[in-house]
Amino acid sequence: MSNKEQFIAAIQKSYKTDRPVIHLGSAILDGEILTEARVNLPLRMMNRHGLVAGATGSGKTRTLQLLAEQLSAAGVPVFMSDIKGDLSGIAQPGTVNAAMQERSEILGTSFEPKGYPVELYSLSGQKGAQMRATVLEFGPVLLSKIFELNETQSGVLSVLFKYADDKDLPMVDLNDLKKVLHYLAEGPGAAEIKADYGSISSSTAGTILRKIVALEQQGVGTIFGEKSFEITDLIDRVDGQGVISLLNISDVQDKPALFSTFMLSLLAELYQKLPEAGDLDKPKLVFFLDEAHLLFKGAPKAFLDQIEQVVRLIRSKGVGIFFCTQMAQDIPVSVLSQLGNRVQHVLRSFTPQDADALKQTVKTYPKSDFYEIDQILTTLGIGQALITVLNEKGIPTEVAATHLLPPTSVMGPMVQADYENHIRQSSLYAKYKDPVDPESAYEILTRRMEEHARTEAVSKEEKKPAPRREKEEKSVVSEALSSPLAKQIGREVVRGVFGMLFGKSTSRTRKTGGGLFGF
Template structure:
């Protein structure tokens, strides 16, 4: 048997699928595409997460586009974190060109052009369906981890949440939380100490500085109402194609704290909301996180641990998470170990450190008799990549250099006018883009403080004006005694009224 025949047999057997699957492309041997060596990924393993890596300009974005198209065609919705802003063209059909036809001829796959159902979303000032979450939905533990608080500060956050629960004060946005935080050490100090113990101003000051840091990255646009229902990410259109939800994030590359906050809250909400799927045979949703290093570079150890935990557990809910980055080393080892599908585009070796990184990357892939992995990694062409996945039995498939199929949709971005038309047609934009600011902790505490100040002012006004010191007559002495009794009674009634108002709230 020749080397080529052995390769065809090896790939055909390794990528055989009895159930549903998507096809990424065809195998490459000695730099040439080999017909009928299709690289197939079972749908049932796509909730086992993945990595798409490679140097700039090697074809990562087009690979994500291909994966999203194939998932959509199978009725599986997608959420794409579009940091660079180069993914929106999936909403329009592509254009058949000679180099695309030639590529598909080499890998023996048919080609057609097609548009896909798209929702454009945002957590910033960009145009799109606005995603928000309330502070209370985070809960004290997750909110503390996002702010990178120590144990003492986290305890204060838990007390703030408990106080708001006990007193029916909705925590919707950051101004609500800051108001309660200030109240705990100022106007409401005595109330807090009586019920929950003393809260130090140094702790509240540190927490406030962390919140301001988050606000400076634009978090006030994310925290609030109307909260996004993650079920709206799971839609399919009238033709049975899954929606491709594109999160427009081109203006938050310098705001990693906001990005980490959003991603962690989204994954936590999906995990807490979605039912256990078991062996469902296909994922409910696949999430692509472009420029994944933005999540990990600025994340605290506690935040990284939380992300790693959710990534481990969320696959049981039928959710696949795929990280896109230039270097696999950008992803923490604990997360990297959870990734079943790996698509590795070319890496560039400009320095000694680059060469060491390439050798380390090569060691993360299965052994193969057909490639010198570290050498091929530097010679892969645009739109070519090493692929290894999980078979239907959950075992790693053979490592194969793959010529990726071309996207069916437009390989370019939407124009501004096309974006406006898309959002104008969106049912979700009508649902979520209305600004809500109902009465919450901020307004309710302001009322409470104003009422307390009004009562105090009334008490002060009721006190008798002190006269200049004179020798009092017998009649005046008797009068003063009577006045003291009356004044004491008035004071007690006023104070009792204040307490009743405070405890009625």
């Protein structure tokens, strides 16, 4: 048996299954596309998570589109971020052309243009149905990542959440968070929390407040509030096809910490709300996290621990997660070790750093009897990838350089008029369009602070000393002396005394010819 025949036999055996699969393409050996060496990803292994990696322009986005299309066709809902806003074309059938037909024929398939059910979402509310979450749903760990807080500031944020939980204070939007912060740092709550929670310094409170205000000024504070997004809306089907939910973040792509953390919050909510499912023939939902390196950049340990926990445990809820990034090294080892399915597009090796990354990537693949993996990774063409997945028994398949199938929908965005019309026709757009302002921490603490101010005012008034009388009560003697008769008598006495002093007192004195002192 020739090397080629051995390779085909190995691929067919490794990827063989009688269960539903995602057909990715056909294997390549020595530059030849071998139609019969089909590379498949078993649907029941999709909840073992995966990685789609490769250099810029290598075709990662179209691989995500291919996966989303086939999952939808198999009745599996999909959620994915649309970084550049160019995935909305999935809703419309692709265009038949010679290149597409040739590629399909080489792979032993026929190109049949097809559109898929798509729901458009947005964090700003401008590009689709508004996605919101309450501040409490986010929690202190995820908010700390968004605000880029240090360890001390993150600890203070945790105190705010603990106090709100203990005192039944619903924190819905950023106004609630600011009010709780002010109440505990400078308001009546400062003394209240000192013993049980610890005091909050004004400098730390000021830093957190500035972070909140900065986010509001960027115009994305609207993601916090009600009506909060119902996670079950992602698990929807139309005519037996899974709905592809696209979160268009082209208008907030300069705020990676925001959208990446928001997507993680959705995953956390999925884990909390979905029941245990065990091993299913196909997943309930597949989650694609594009530009995954942004999720982990500068992330504190508590944040990384939360990601690792979600990835490890959400599999049993029937949810698969695929990370999409440039290099496998962008993913922490603790998370990377849980990604059983790998689709690696071409890697560049122009710098010493690139060479080191290539060596590390090679080590993540099973040993191959047919490829020098380091060589094949640098010579793959656009629309080709090195693939290994888990078979039905959970065993890694043979490594296969694969010529991928083309997507059957439009590879690009919908035209603007179609996009806007698609949004207007969405029932979910109408459902989440208008915000709701329920009574929450802001209103409760405002009333509490007003009541405290009134109580303080009354207390100060009661403690205030009685005012002194301007005039003391006059005694009987003073009243008598102030009468007209007394005043007249006084004047006579004074005149008499002074008269005697100056020799003008009485006639008798004048007659004797001398004054008091004999003058």
